[in-house]
Amino acid sequence: MLKANKLSLAVCLLALLLVLSACSSGTKEQVNTNNGVEGQSSDKPTNLSFELWLGWSATINNDSLVQKYWEEQEPGVAVTLEATQGDAITALNLKLNTGGFKDAAVFNRSEVVKNAMKNSNSILSLEQYFDMPDQYPNLASIPKQYLDAMRDEDGHIWSIPTWFDQDPSNPWPGWASVTWLVRSDLVEQAGMKLEDLSTIEGVEQFLRKAAELKDASGKPINPMGFLMDPNDTAGWNDENAVLSAFGVTTGGAGGVIPVEKKDGEFVLLYDDPQYKAAYQWLNKMYREKLIDPEVVTDKKERYKEKNKSGRTALNVGSFWNVDASVWETLDGPTEPGWYYEPIPHPKVEGVETVGSNQVVNPYPGYDVYINKNTKNLEAILTFFDYSLQPKAEQQQVINEGPAGLYWDWIDAPLGKWKYIDEQYSTARNSGDVAQKSTVTPELYMISSYNNDWYPWWNFGEADKQGSFKTQQFTQAIGQMGGVRSAHTHDMVTAKPGGLWEKYAPELENLRKEYRAKLIMAKDEAQFEEAWQQFRDALEKRAHWSELKEEWHESYEVLVQTNGEF
Amino acid sequence: MKTSIQEKLGQVIIIGLLALLCLSVLYPFLYMLAISLNEGSDAAKGGIYIWPRAFTLLNYEIVLGNEVIRHAYLITIARTVIGTVTGLLVTLIAAYGLSYRLLPLRKVFLGYILITMLFNGGLVPFYIQLYNVGLVNTFWVYIIPGMFSAWNMFVMLKFIQGIPDALIESAELDGASPVRILFQIIVPLSKPMLAALGLFTAVGHWNDWFAGAFFVSSQSLIPVQTFLQQLLSASDLSAVLGSNTNQEALARGSQMQNITLMSIKMAVVMVSAIPILCVYPFLQKYFVKGVLIGSVKG
Numbered sequence: 060m061l062k063a064n065k066l067s068l069a070v071c072l073l074a075l076l077l078v079l080s081a082c083s084s085g086t087k088e089q090v091n092t093n094n095g096v097e098g099q100s101s102d103k104p105t106n107l108s109f110e111l112w113l114g115w116s117a118t119i120n121n122d123s124l125v126q127k128y129w130e131e132q133e134p135g136v137a138v139t140l141e142a143t144q145g146d147a148i149t150a151l152n153l154k155l156n157t158g159g160f161k162d163a164a165v166f167n168r169s170e171v172v173k174n175a176m177k178n179s180n181s182i183l184s185l186e187q188y189f190d191m192p193d194q195y196p197n198l199a200s201i202p203k204q205y206l207d208a209m210r211d212e213d214g215h216i217w218s219i220p221t222w223f224d225q226d227p228s229n230p231w232p233g234w235a236s237v238t239w240l241v242r243s244d245l246v247e248q249a250g251m252k253l254e255d256l257s258t259i260e261g262v263e264q265f266l267r268k269a270a271e272l273k274d275a276s277g278k279p280i281n282p283m284g285f286l287m288d289p290n291d292t293a294g295w296n297d298e299n300a301v302l303s304a305f306g307v308t309t310g311g312a313g314g315v316i317p318v319e320k321k322d323g324e325f326v327l328l329y330d331d332p333q334y335k336a337a338y339q340w341l342n343k344m345y346r347e348k349l350i351d352p353e354v355v356t357d358k359k360e361r362y363k364e365k366n367k368s369g370r371t372a373l374n375v376g377s378f379w380n381v382d383a384s385v386w387e388t389l390d391g392p393t394e395p396g397w398y399y400e401p402i403p404h405p406k407v408e409g410v411e412t413v414g415s416n417q418v419v420n421p422y423p424g425y426d427v428y429i430n431k432n433t434k435n436l437e438a439i440l441t442f443f444d445y446s447l448q449p450k451a452e453q454q455q456v457i458n459e460g461p462a463g464l465y466w467d468w469i470d471a472p473l474g475k476w477k478y479i480d481e482q483y484s485t486a487r488n489s490g491d492v493a494q495k496s497t498v499t500p501e502l503y504m505i506s507s508y509n510n511d512w513y514p515w516w517n518f519g520e521a522d523k524q525g526s527f528k529t530q531q532f533t534q535a536i537g538q539m540g541g542v543r544s545a546h547t548h549d550m551v552t553a554k555p556g557g558l559w560e561k562y563a564p565e566l567e568n569l570r571k572e573y574r575a576k577l578i579m580a581k582d583e584a585q586f587e588e589a590w591q592q593f594r595d596a597l598e599k600r601a602h603w604s605e606l607k608e609e610w611h612e613s614y615e616v617l618v619q620t621n622g623e624f
Numbered sequence: 625m626k627t628s629i630q631e632k633l634g635q636v637i638i639i640g641l642l643a644l645l646c647l648s649v650l651y652p653f654l655y656m657l658a659i660s661l662n663e664g665s666d667a668a669k670g671g672i673y674i675w676p677r678a679f680t681l682l683n684y685e686i687v688l689g690n691e692v693i694r695h696a697y698l699i700t701i702a703r704t705v706i707g708t709v710t711g712l713l714v715t716l717i718a719a720y721g722l723s724y725r726l727l728p729l730r731k732v733f734l735g736y737i738l739i740t741m742l743f744n745g746g747l748v749p750f751y752i753q754l755y756n757v758g759l760v761n762t763f764w765v766y767i768i769p770g771m772f773s774a775w776n777m778f779v780m781l782k783f784i785q786g787i788p789d790a791l792i793e794s795a796e797l798d799g800a801s802p803v804r805i806l807f808q809i810i811v812p813l814s815k816p817m818l819a820a821l822g823l824f825t826a827v828g829h830w831n832d833w834f835a836g837a838f839f840v841s842s843q844s845l846i847p848v849q850t851f852l853q854q855l856l857s858a859s860d861l862s863a864v865l866g867s868n869t870n871q872e873a874l875a876r877g878s879q880m881q882n883i884t885l886m887s888i889k890m891a892v893v894m895v896s897a898i899p900i901l902c903v904y905p906f907l908q909k910y911f912v913k914g915v916l917i918g919s920v921k922g
Contacts, residue, residue, distance in 0.1 A: 116854055118692060118843045144846050144854070145837025149747075153838060156748050157755040348922065360668035360884045493691035 107438035108137035114151065114166035120496040124483060125497040128460050134445035136438050139264045140500055148172070155179040160624045163223070165505060168426055170552060177217055183431040184215040188440055193445040202227055205423055208621050220430050222556075224421030225449045225509040230544055232537035234512075235298050236377040238406065238418040245269055245399040247278065259304065259340070259405045262373070266349040269372035274395075276368075276554040283344060284371040286362045286380040293328060293570055294316060297376025298341070299416045303541045305337035306410040312420035312545035315559045315610065316554060316566075319414070320374040325548055325614070327607055329570075329597060333410070333589055342586050345578050355575045366492050369395025378532055389525035397525065401532050403539045413540035420545045425504050446505045451512040458503040458514075459487075465498070473512045475519030547623050551613050558602060558609045566601040569593065653897075660684070660891040683891035693892070699836075700896075703766040703847060704829040711825050712818060714771045719780035720806050741774035747838075754839060755834030764838045766829070766847070776821050783817045784810060819907045830900045848896045855892055855915040 083559045108130075111117075119140045130137040141160075143150040148171060154160055159181040166172045176182045189206055192199035198219070205223055209216045239262070244251055250267035255261045266282035271459055285297035294317055299309040308319035309328065317328045328334065344350045351357070351371065362421035363382040365371055374381050378401070385396030392398065404413045429439055446457050451473055459466050462476075465483040469475040486494045495501070518528045536542075553559035573593040580586035597603040659667050660683050662676035671677070687693055699899050722730060744750070750769075751760070759765040787810065795805050811818070836850030 112841075116843075141841045142843070143841060144843065145834075146848055150838060150841075153748065153751040157752050157760075197823050358668075359669065360664075363884075364665055364668035491689075491691055493695075 073484055083558070092193070101218065103620060106207050107435070107441060108139065108450070109162040109265070109433070109438040109442070110139045110141060110160070111162065112154070112160040112164040113140060113142045114147045114164060114172070115142065116144055117500070118492040118496040119500065120493075123496060123498055123500055124465065125458070125460050125499040129442070133461070134441055136442040136445075138442060140502075148175075151175060153605060155181065159430055160428075161430060162435050163427055163429050163439050164425045165425055168220075168422075168424055170555075172485060173217065173426070174555075177211075181430055182217055182437070183429045184217055185219060185429065186210070186214065186216040188219075189216065195440055197444045197447045197449065198440070200449050201447065208422065209501060218426035218449075219443050220423030220426060221443070221447065221507065222424040222504045223507050224419075225451075225507050227421040229510050230419045230421040231508055231513060232419055232542045233417065234533050235417050235537040235539075235542050236379050236533060237297075237303065238375075238378060238536045238539065239300055239304070239403075240374040240378055240399050240401050241265075241383060242369070242372050242395060242398045243400045244392075244395070245272060245313040248272055253400065253402055256402050257313075259407045259589035260265045262405045263349070266373065267346065267347075272372070281371045282349045283373045283375065284354060284362065284365065285374060286353040286357070286359060287355055288359055288380070289571065295377075295568065297380060298337070298574065300375040300377075300404070302337045302342060303416045304404040304410070305333040305340070305407050305414065306412060307331050307333045307337060307414040308416075309417035309547070310415045310541075310543075312418045312422070313550040313552060314549050315563060318548045318551070318610075320546070320548060323559065325608065325611070329603070330607075333414075336407075338574070338590075339586060341578050342580050346580075346582070350578075355579060367396065369396075374399075378529075378536075383529045386525040386528045390523045399528075401536050401539070404541065415541055415543045417542045418545050418549045419542060420549070424544070427505065443505065445590065446616070447507055449507065449509075450511050452514075454503040454506040454508050455514045457506040458501055459499060469519040475517050475591075476514065477518070477520040523546065547617055547621060548614060550621075551610055551617055554609060554613050557613075558605050559613075560608060562601045566597070566603075566606070569596050569601055572596075586599040637757045656890045656893055659887060660894045662887065664887030667887055668884055684886060684895070687891045687895055692843060692849060693851060693895070695844055696846055697895075699763070699766075699845060700830060700847040700849065701899075702763070704826050704900075707767050707770055707829040708822055708826045710767060710771050711773060711776070712822055715773050715776045715821075716811075716814075716818070717806070718772060719777045719784055720802075720810060722777070722793075723781055723784040737774050737777065741778075751839070758762055759839070761840050761842055761845065766835055770771045770825075770829070773825070776825070779821060780814070780817065783814060787813055823907050824901070827900055828902065830896075848892075852892050852896050854862060855889055 117140075119142050121139050126138055126140075126364050129135075147166065151164075151166075151172060152175065154164075155175060159179060186206075188195055189198050189201060201220060202223070202225070204227060206216060209218070209220060212215070239256075241253070241256060243253060246256070246265060249265055249272065251261075251265055251268065256265055269280050269282040272280045273329070274459070285300070287298075288296065291297070294308075294311050296311060302309050307328070308331075310319045311317045318325050319331070321331075341350070345352075345354075351365070353361075357365070359380065362380065363385075366374060366381050367385050378399075383397070385394075386399055389397050427439075427443060429436065433439065446453070450456075452462070455466070456462070459478075462468060462472070463479075465478060465480040465487075466476055467479045469477055478487065483498050486498045489495065516534060518530075521527060553563065573589060573596070576589040577586060579591050579592070655672075658672050658674055658676050659681055661681070662672055663678040663680045664683065666672075666678040721727065722733060724730070727733075754765060754769065756758050759768060782818060792805055795809055800808070831849055832847065833849035833853045836846040837853065840846060
């Protein structure tokens, strides 16, 4: 009996040991992951290799096809990736306290990260490597304005910038998505044309007619809808489409608050008189029951469900919130989603220029830091010199390999493209992060881009015709006046330890608290009361005047460092 | 014994309050279960309270079909089993040793252990320690640091001291070694205590997401709770579906129209909570006895 118990205990322990081995090494036939902390991932000897730590969560498979290409073909560097699984800043703090990362680390551009890296005294200054055109021609070709903006007071540059626009004078407008998205079928049912909605009065007329219509299941149509997401921000929310039409700038380029220069003066967001006018219009529409009565309380998924079932005639805001799958899954006009069309911001009397809801910031979005004790500096510089080749398609090459390997042009270079390798394409688009990681680590952000060509606006293959609509929408919206290039005043950040750091969260709380009150005010008197309360609260709770003063001071400092543009 | 009307009324009120408390704990769970078993797009319409309206197992298919989750499950199960067994074993051995009143420097050891229970150096020193001993980014980072629990040790010590000394002395007189006494006398008598502490330890291992978030970097080593934490802070389905553009997400076919991030989150919550809940009924008889440990002196 005792022997039997001991035997069964031994068997259990052995089983546990086997399970443990399986856990540590992974299931090789499906997910062959390598933690990549020590050594190289390939069996073949390579001369150049380094470890790159990603400052975000990612599924890593260091035997991916694209990484194999980097190692075996071009640029002949084995890159071993490591990611974080929790909060990146905490992980950075922990890493820096234990000697830092081994070779290189890439992070979203952030003052916090930059200061932490500098203060750790563990990173290498890199300014000399941007001046070696014979050895690193592509590092030398990084636009000088980006590098000059990165120099500290001693002239050092502490990172390699990536994910920037190769031609800052002609920047890529990005995924413009904030628009007035109307159901063309309902415009027709209302007896109107899209051109009739070119003025705000025309939109109001359409909304009144739409209010009398019914959807396919007999329920009344919501004339206008948008998402009031509790997680949105001043620079990213659906009401910005209306604010744009009223001439209010809501976009920024990393600055603490949206600002526009009007008549030679800087007007911060909440001081723009048109901000009030825009909310007055929304309130008027709400009182006339021309806005979905549940607009203030609907969560994202409820909003998407209403759009999918065709309950709304006009959506204002980002089409991503409407949910692009509403049209992307269609092959023809089989559901209401097919009929969505973006229209230009309607003309409001007295407004000469549409407010910018998207500011194109060509400046780098990511930084690569290098450990000063790395033994693989040559490998790191060679690799990033490769990834930063100033070609329009380079981001695609880094992400999916070169043309002709796993993807290729359909007609001509810089035109439409498609996947040509069935196995690659299946894993890539399987929808399973583990499968996708076996083919590519998706590191497009260590490259750069330009306006000549963007891969996801030129993807030539799709199961459904509707999937091309998103590309068409975003390109059209980019031309509707709501997108402009960044100026110095868009990039004013918070002074460390200053008032913006302290009161910016409260400012955001006030915006969210009062937007609902302004929209839902029962009459004009109540609207005025809510507006006055909002202005009082801005001063009392968010110290608005002091914030503006600090903004101007910070702006002057920024102009002295970077110049005015 | 006859109970007065007041006592009966008191009992009714108490039962009522406890029933309400029970419902308030149970209902969110039922709600999440209903949402996880309902089509995502239908659930977004609202109106689902206890039963799913448009029943589907698609959410679970996606969750359980996700390679990352399956692997994370394996990690969670392994660390729970190994961590609980080793944790109880190591702590029990320490408690048994310290239960000997004649052990030299016993009070010093107990004082030292008490200090470590009351104070700790914080996250950064702990991480430095793990890094220096080479545990960072290994499976053992889940097991070794948690092998000894000061709190559990004190509870076990108290329980062992409650076992009559005569029992242990008679075994010693019969020639039993301390190891034999531990496993053949102490352990059988300590089943309620071990079951209760084992359950607390197992639940602690099962629910821990922090170690997976900061002490490992490889996704093949994260437990299911760390994945759930990543998913709960995701703003769209790309964390599960692994797509960075809508075109890629659509490659999965038309069924994807009916799933939403909320329904997937609920399914992951169920998948991570139900297994450990199933363990409770098996340990209930020990659990009831075990919670009274240390409450009665003598």
